[in-house]
Amino acid sequence: MFKKIVWATDGSDSADKALAVAKMLATESGGELVAVHCEELTLPGKGGGSLPVAANEDDLRAKIERQVSDLSADGITATLETTRAKVGGAAHAIASAARAHESDAIVVGTRGHTPLAGLLVGSVTQRLLHIAPCPLIAVPTRDLDGHA
């Protein structure tokens, strides 16, 4: 059943923890992995332009691209899908990608780049609980024994 797994990543350490689980699932089921990264953009300013919310967006994307090519090198069919959304729209963008790919599960970290890191489950993960079209696998930053 786990033919296609979406790994939702914002390039954070928390997403890296989720990657380990997504990779394990893809390896065990021989499934395909789709890395989904949503670049969140600020609301347009007076000049009409909007910027990535993450100041280091380019670095994050480079990191994710590297992770995806590492997966391919490990023999896992992996692709990267980058989407864009207004700030706060990442969960919907991830759910849409999961729908479009008819994915069997979404693997996500529970923290992400949040100012309240460590205090609250990330808003993206929280919202995905309500809108995910498939099972959601939430991986904590502190994992007891490092596997699912």
Place this chain on the structure above:
Amino acid sequence: MILICYDGSDDARAAIEVAGQLVGAQRATVLTVWQPFAEVLASTPLGWGIAPGVLDIEEADNVSRTAAERLASEGAELARQAGFNAEPRQSIQLETVAHAILDEAELIGASAIVMGSRGLTGLKSLLLGSVSHAVLQRADRTVIVVPSPAVASSRKRRPARS
């Protein structure tokens, strides 16, 4: 060891099935949480007004516990069909359902918690609270939340608002 939360609902059944495909062929505890009658009474408009001398609270709890045991056994049977080496277990809800689930996960050293999602959205989910939210908020282990087939197919047809 996997902890599977089971309340007999469709999404709980779906969760067992999906978990079987995902992480089956290992040990699992199937947990049903029940609420002590004193708590049920306290949350009714009548409160304790009808309790003294009329109702045998201990007896009521025995009934709830037995029902939870039966439900957990049903869940364990489903889990065995899904490939798990499953044992049923009931647990009393002393604080919230989420607490009971997290305590049990800690007790058995679960590497993952599997639960269904009732698929409530918007205002309803805010007012009713969500067990999966609460578990996700506090869990220090992987949480797998599975929408019921009905919820999943409606979310596939059109994006849910939230």
